[in-house]
Structures are given as C-alpha cells and as structure tokens.
Amino acid sequence: MASSNPDHFWGYRRSDGRVGIRNHVLILPTITCATQAAKRITDLVRGTVTFIHQHGCAQLGADYEQTFRTYVGMGANPNVYGVVVLGLGCETHQARSVAEEIAKIGKPVEVVSIQDHGGTLMAIAQGAKIAAQMVQDASAQLREPCPMSELIVGTECGGSDACSGLSANPAVGYVSDRIVDLGGTAIIAETTELIGAEHLLAERAVNDQVAKRVYEVINAMENRAIKMGVDIRKGNPSPGNIKGGLSTLEEKSLGAASKAGSRPLQELVNYAETPTRKGLVWMDTPGQDIEQLTGMVAGGAQIVLFTSGRGTPTGSPIAPVIKISTNTRLYETMRDNVDLNAGTIIEGLESIEQVGERIMQEIYQVASGKMTKAEILGQDDFGIWRIGSTF
Amino acid sequence: MSQTQPYKTVMLNPHDHVAVALEPIPAGSVVSVTCQGQTFSVTLNDPIDFGHKFAVVPIAKDSDVRKYGEVIGIATRDISPGEHVHVHNIEGKRARGDLRGIK
Numbered sequence: 001m002a003s004s005n006p007d008h009f010w011g012y013r014r015s016d017g018r019v020g021i022r023n024h025v026l027i028l029p030t031i032t033c034a035t036q037a038a039k040r041i042t043d044l045v046r047g048t049v050t051f052i053h054q055h056g057c058a059q060l061g062a063d064y065e066q067t068f069r070t071y072v073g074m075g076a077n078p079n080v081y082g083v084v085v086l087g088l089g090c091e092t093h094q095a096r097s098v099a100e101e102i103a104k105i106g107k108p109v110e111v112v113s114i115q116d117h118g119g120t121l122m123a124i125a126q127g128a129k130i131a132a133q134m135v136q137d138a139s140a141q142l143r144e145p146c147p148m149s150e151l152i153v154g155t156e157c158g159g160s161d162a163c164s165g166l167s168a169n170p171a172v173g174y175v176s177d178r179i180v181d182l183g184g185t186a187i188i189a190e191t192t193e194l195i196g197a198e199h200l201l202a203e204r205a206v207n208d209q210v211a212k213r214v215y216e217v218i219n220a221m222e223n224r225a226i227k228m229g230v231d232i233r234k235g236n237p238s239p240g241n242i243k244g245g246l247s248t249l250e251e252k253s254l255g256a257a258s259k260a261g262s263r264p265l266q267e268l269v270n271y272a273e274t275p276t277r278k279g280l281v282w283m284d285t286p287g288q289d290i291e292q293l294t295g296m297v298a299g300g301a302q303i304v305l306f307t308s309g310r311g312t313p314t315g316s317p318i319a320p321v322i323k324i325s326t327n328t329r330l331y332e333t334m335r336d337n338v339d340l341n342a343g344t345i346i347e348g349l350e351s352i353e354q355v356g357e358r359i360m361q362e363i364y365q366v367a368s369g370k371m372t373k374a375e376i377l378g379q380d381d382f383g384i385w386r387i388g389s390t391f
Numbered sequence: 392m393s394q395t396q397p398y399k400t401v402m403l404n405p406h407d408h409v410a411v412a413l414e415p416i417p418a419g420s421v422v423s424v425t426c427q428g429q430t431f432s433v434t435l436n437d438p439i440d441f442g443h444k445f446a447v448v449p450i451a452k453d454s455d456v457r458k459y460g461e462v463i464g465i466a467t468r469d470i471s472p473g474e475h476v477h478v479h480n481i482e483g484k485r486a487r488g489d490l491r492g493i494k
Contacts, residue, residue, distance in 0.1 A: 166401060196462070200461075226486060227488065247444070247482075250463045254458070
C-alpha cells in the first residue's frame, strides 16, 4: 500500500550524530539511596526527569555489568540532552564511573554526590543548579528535519489477549517492516514470550551465528523456568492473559512474534546493549513489561510501540510509548492510557495495513513532538532485569 | 433448537484445530467457520467468550493443538468439535519446570 507519510521527522541532532525526539535533562540516580533526592530536583527544575529504582549497590559480576550498562544507556539515549548523575558516594555503582561512560559520547554530564556535597539538601541544591542551566541550554537547541533511518523503534506487548496476535501485533509487524525498509531499526524483545515461536525468527536470521544465538537465549530463558521447578504458566500467560483467552505460553508467543514483521533478523543483542546493525534486531529481555521497556530504551530506542489487550499505563521517563489497543472495548474504556486502536481489524473495519499506516503517521507526529498519553500522565516507569543476587 | 447465526469468528490457518470467537457466543449456537476455502460447521457445547477458542475438529488426548498453523500446546483429554479449548483441556509443552526432563 502506498504511503503519504513524509520520510523525515523533526528531531534533535546530538553531538555523536544520533538523533533525539525529546530534549530531556536526566537526573540519573546510580543508587537507590539517591532516588529521593533526584525526585526532589525534578520537583524544583521543570524540564528534568528521573526514575525511582532499588539498585546500584552490593551487585557483582554480570549482574553488576548489566545494571551499569542500563544506567549508562539511559543517560546516553539521544532523547536526553544532558545528565546530572547523582550518587550517594559509597555505592558499588559509582556515579563517577557512569558519568565517564556517558561523557564519551560528548553530551553534557555532571556528577553530584550526597556524601561529598554535605548531605541531602546540599546535593539537591547543587544538582538543581546544574540541571537548571542544562535545561536552559537544552531549550536553545532547535528541532531539524531528520530521516526515519535515525529511529530505533522498540516494540512490546503487555497485558495481551487473544486479539493481540490478530490485530495490534500484526499491525506493529507491518510498521516494523516499514521502519526497516526506510533504513531504521526495529527491536523485537521479550525472549520469554518468543518461546514456542523462536524457529520462525531463527529461519529469518541473516547468518548461522545469529540463528544460533536465537536458540541460546531461548534455551537460557526456558531453563531458568525449568530450574525453578514450576510450570511457567503460573506466571506467563498471566491470569489476565488467560482470562483474555490465551491458554499457553506458546500461543502467546506466536501472537507476540508477529510484532517482528517479516524482514531478516540482523542481530541479537544483550539486554540494554545498543544495536550495531540497522534493520530488525532482537534484544534478549524478559517478558516483564517495565524491564523490557527499560532494556530497549537503554539500548537507544527513542520511541516504543506497546500493544495491549487488557490495558496498561506503561511509560518511560525518556522515551515516548505509543499504546495501541488490540480491541475496541479497551480503547473505549481506557482512553486515558491508550493512544491508538487496532480493534478495528477485529471488527473488519480496517485492514492490518491501514492500521499500520495510522501507527506510522503517529510515529512521525510523536517523533516530531506530539506527546503520548503516558508522557502526559507522567508515567515514568523504570525497572532493570537483574540477573544475580544482591549481596 | 439451535440456529445458525453469523457470529464473528476467525480460523487462522487451514491446519488449525481451533477457531477464535470475535464476540461472545452462547452455548448451543451453530457457527460456520471458513478458512481458505474450507468450511467447518460446529455446534458449540460451551459458551465461548470474546477472544476464546473452540475446537473445529476432534483433538485426541496427548496430541498437539494447532493455531496460527503452529503448535500451541497439547490436549490433556479428548476434545470434541464445539468445545471450549483453554487451560482446562490443553497445556503448554515449553518451560515446564513442573515436569522435569520433559520439554
């Protein structure tokens, strides 16, 4: 189907060449002890964002690395103009180390430490002063036309129902193909919810190594459930999924996989890693909505498409999340949270392609500044996929 | 007696064992399901809610159950055409830590 959409959107070109679609100043707490002070700074300085979490200390090995990579990725995301990294001082995830990594890409980054600045109030004052100047500097940067190929579009489904695999997910699959054809990147993730559909993606891998990685990450995820000695159906499909008509994880996965469209699978990246290839990329994340969202945003996704059959409020502090309902009943009952309706496919009123084109139009508009429902409601979700114990 | 009504349903692949109700359908309804030229006429034994599945062909206990042309699980008992197909009569085969050694 021919598209009337423009091939450029209005974005913020960053010093590392990447393009942001928002211009946030991020107050980045590297440790749970600093999250309350970070929140106070955002209360004082308009134009700043932050997130609450419970991590950043007494973490080891691969688990330490994954949390560190997530912090750095959030700061490095091109939707962020500049970063105030806020630490306590004695934590394992040192604010200074995180700031040094973010500084490598050339964006404004400053460190504030509660212990070094003489306590909570002094740290808030110092952080707010720095942030206020960054916000003014950020506001002086103008949007400019940028090609769609600059976009990394995350795709996600949460609160799925039996319509997910019939309406919104295939429509997102259509969009995934369109983004890839325009030279951009589309991320398929939630490894748990690809169990049972992995062969369909492995067949599309660009080479044997990528196909091998598909089975590696699927087996690793499946074995985690098996080692716990439980039927994964106790948690996935969730009670809401089951009420909606999904009976097994495989059924849910086959519906979820349709978000990946039909283009070749270029690469498989770890949680919160930035893709090195354009095209369709798989990120290894759990199915848990917020942990998946955080991984994709930390991996550089500037915008996320989120389909739901049951309805969710999910949003990110730094990346717009476009919520798409799989059925019209949800769209009508949760307008506060849902941006677009794909239920028209179920009713025979629109084709998958027509809904896909509406989503494309929304991407152009949101990438150029239109706010999503989750942004308007301040739904600043953040959650890291922890892969080790806390010590 | 039951009557055939044009209830909205979808069957995704001609190899599938199940179709999906696109609106709530009362028990006793006779529904006609068409997929790529094949038509199945089924009398529903159970009420089928929006988004839920019913069998269009007999499914034997312990055999694979197909939707999207792919395996979504295994039947835990014999299922007749027109029966609600859900967690009470099928189960997943994957990530089953409760069945150690079986995948």
